[in-house]
Amino acid sequence: MEHDLVLVIDDEPQIRRVVRNAVEAGIGKVIEASTGRAGIDLAAAERPSLIILDLGLPDVDGADVCRSIRAWSAAPIVVLSARGSVNEKAALLDAGADDYIAKPFSTIELQARVRAQLRRARLAPAAVPAHVLEIDGASIDLAKPSVKRDGVAAHLTKTEWQLLRTLIQNAGRTMTHRQLFHAVWGNSHGDMQQYLRVHIRSIRRKIERDPVRPRIIVTEPGVGYRFENELPP
Amino acid sequence: MRIRSSSRWFVWTVSFAALTGVTAAMVAVRDRLNAAHVALAYLIVVQLASVRGGRALGLSLAVTSFLAFNWFFLPPYGTFAIANPIDWFVLVAFLMTSIIAAELLYRAQALGAERERLEATTRRARSLEETNRSKDAVLAAVSHDLRTPLTTIKGLAHEIADAGDERAEIIEEEADRLNAFVGKLLDFSRVTMGTAALDVQPNEAEDLLGAAAQQVQGRLDGHPLVLHVEPSDGMLFGGFDFVQTLRVLVNLIDNASKYSPAGAPIEVGARRRDSSLEFWVADRGSGIAESERQRIFEPFYRRPGEALNVAGAGLGLSIARGIAEAQRGTVTLAAREGGGSVFTLTVPAIDLDATSSGDES
Numbered sequence: 112m113e114h115d116l117v118l119v120i121d122d123e124p125q126i127r128r129v130v131r132n133a134v135e136a137g138i139g140k141v142i143e144a145s146t147g148r149a150g151i152d153l154a155a156a157e158r159p160s161l162i163i164l165d166l167g168l169p170d171v172d173g174a175d176v177c178r179s180i181r182a183w184s185a186a187p188i189v190v191l192s193a194r195g196s197v198n199e200k201a202a203l204l205d206a207g208a209d210d211y212i213a214k215p216f217s218t219i220e221l222q223a224r225v226r227a228q229l230r231r232a233r234l235a236p237a238a239v240p241a242h243v244l245e246i247d248g249a250s251i252d253l254a255k256p257s258v259k260r261d262g263v264a265a266h267l268t269k270t271e272w273q274l275l276r277t278l279i280q281n282a283g284r285t286m287t288h289r290q291l292f293h294a295v296w297g298n299s300h301g302d303m304q305q306y307l308r309v310h311i312r313s314i315r316r317k318i319e320r321d322p323v324r325p326r327i328i329v330t331e332p333g334v335g336y337r338f339e340n341e342l343p344p
Numbered sequence: 345m346r347i348r349s350s351s352r353w354f355v356w357t358v359s360f361a362a363l364t365g366v367t368a369a370m371v372a373v374r375d376r377l378n379a380a381h382v383a384l385a386y387l388i389v390v391q392l393a394s395v396r397g398g399r400a401l402g403l404s405l406a407v408t409s410f411l412a413f414n415w416f417f418l419p420p421y422g423t424f425a426i427a428n429p430i431d432w433f434v435l436v437a438f439l440m441t442s443i444i445a446a447e448l449l450y451r452a453q454a455l456g457a458e459r460e461r462l463e464a465t466t467r468r469a470r471s472l473e474e475t476n477r478s479k480d481a482v483l484a485a486v487s488h489d490l491r492t493p494l495t496t497i498k499g500l501a502h503e504i505a506d507a508g509d510e511r512a513e514i515i516e517e518e519a520d521r522l523n524a525f526v527g528k529l530l531d532f533s534r535v536t537m538g539t540a541a542l543d544v545q546p547n548e549a550e551d552l553l554g555a556a557a558q559q560v561q562g563r564l565d566g567h568p569l570v571l572h573v574e575p576s577d578g579m580l581f582g583g584f585d586f587v588q589t590l591r592v593l594v595n596l597i598d599n600a601s602k603y604s605p606a607g608a609p610i611e612v613g614a615r616r617r618d619s620s621l622e623f624w625v626a627d628r629g630s631g632i633a634e635s636e637r638q639r640i641f642e643p644f645y646r647r648p649g650e651a652l653n654v655a656g657a658g659l660g661l662s663i664a665r666g667i668a669e670a671q672r673g674t675v676t677l678a679a680r681e682g683g684g685s686v687f688t689l690t691v692p693a694i695d696l697d698a699t700s701s702g703d704e705s
Binding site: 123125126128129130132133136167191193194195197198214215216217218219302304305308309311312315322323324325329330332333 | 502
């Protein structure tokens with residue numbers, strides 16, 4: 112939609128130019144900041160619908176920019192990074208970023224990710240869908256709660272429901288291992304990685320068409336899991 | 345303490361010369377000395393020698409001065425006989441004191457040396473860690489400096505392609521190729537420099553296979569990907585770095601697709617074998633000769649007659665082996681029954697106990 116305002120925070124003018132051209136080709140209008148400090152101020156003043164933040168800014172750490180914007184704004188933050196390390200990615204998602212794109216990215220990929228985040232942001236945040244969710248042959252009713260795979264009811268344990276609910280409430284957004292563990296178990300005890308994997312596998316066996324090739328709950332390697340709100344054709 | 349042999353002989357010679365000198369001096373004034381003076385003078389010589397020359401010299405001097413004490417200073421002089429029984433006590437007490445003192449000195453020195461050695465080890469480890477950190481910082485900077493301009497190149501090429509110049513698409517593709525090559529080189533540097541920090545966690549086999557299938561989707565040139573999990577109802581857990589192991593597995597699948605005849609399926613599976621979790625990738629390619637099966641894991645190795653543009657950098661398998669070994673696993677290659685090759689990647693298996701789910705419901 113043309114009225115979306117996108118803030119680009121990047122110290123490199125060439126990258127700002129590339130991102131501006133990609134976003135202004137049918138997504139929205141762009142405003143630019145070349146430092147983290149200026150970016151935070153501009154975000155407060157202009158209230159953009161989405162923020163594209165390049166890491167490696169000279170003045171402020173990227174995770175700090177995320178945290179300070181996230182403290183008062185729900186606008187999606189899409190991070191660009193040349194490092195592409197999963198630790199960095201997980202740390203930024205934990206700090207409140209919504210998506211992470213590794214450089215060099217293609218214009219098409221950037222546009223798709225930005226559009227997806229804008230769509231997601233327009234939906235009511237963290238609301239339990241009232242209707243029954245139908246996805247890839249699975250129907251999930253969080254209100255009842257009940258789940259059916261190809262019309263056949265499956266039983267989920269309490270923990271599995273909590274995990275599935277958390278993923279669905281954040282559909283389209285990668286939830287880090289830490290975020291999922293915190294939402295389901297509350298505090299950190301025991302072997303978080305192992306618990307999560309046991310339950311994810313168990314849920315996949317109940318809702319996925321082929322649990323070895325999951326399409327509904329996808330793995331973001333080294334970072335976490337994501338409930339897909341729109342399946343690729 | 346280790347002392348070079350030339351200086352050791354020097355210390356021994358000086359010590360015995362000192363003992364002889366002290367003895368001669370004391371013999372000259374023997375009438376004015378009593379047993380305590382002699383014992384203390386000898387003790388000083390023995391201890392000084394122990395400090396410089398170690399335990400062996402200390403003990404040798406202690407015994408020699410014990411004999412000299414008896415010969416020169418305990419009546420009757422010039423014999424080892426002893427007239428006064430109380431002199432036996434003086435002599436034995438002297439011997440014990442010098443031996444114990446020499447021993448204590450030796451132990452104190454050994455402890456000091458040990459501490460010094462430990463401190464040196466700690467210093468070395470710390471400097472190694474710092475070197476690794478700075479190497480990694482350099483790699484991160486290189487990665488940033490190469491990838492940022494590639495982003496601009498790709499972005500501008502896309503704009504030009506949109507404007508109708510098809511050549512720009514090639515620019516974008518080549519930028520991707522360059523990026524892939526840079527990525528491989530960086531991985532290779534991290535693995536060979538030992539700075540690749542592995543995040544070994546309990547991970548599940550199906551999760552890894554699914555992620556691999558997702559990553560290679562659409563780039564297998566029409567080769568069907570067949571996944572096997574054995575046993576299909578069990579849970580296969582292993583201790584490995586998910587991201588790095590995924591990279592290895594994807595590399596093996598890409599290789600299989602590169603060398604398989606058109607339309608031949610690529611089979612990938614996971615199974616438990618003894619204390620290992622095995623991931624295997626089987627193709628129907630032309631197979632790899634026995635003589636080549638070790639060499640293909642060497643960096644930059646190219647198979648005879650292989651076109652330069654086929655295998656990319658020739659680093660994939662050496663990176664795979666480096667990663668596998670860093671997490672206490674292996675990558676091996678065997679001929680496949682009926683033609684082709686099977687690559688097997690192993691990681692240490694983990695047995696789940698009953699409380700492993702954390703499920704309180």
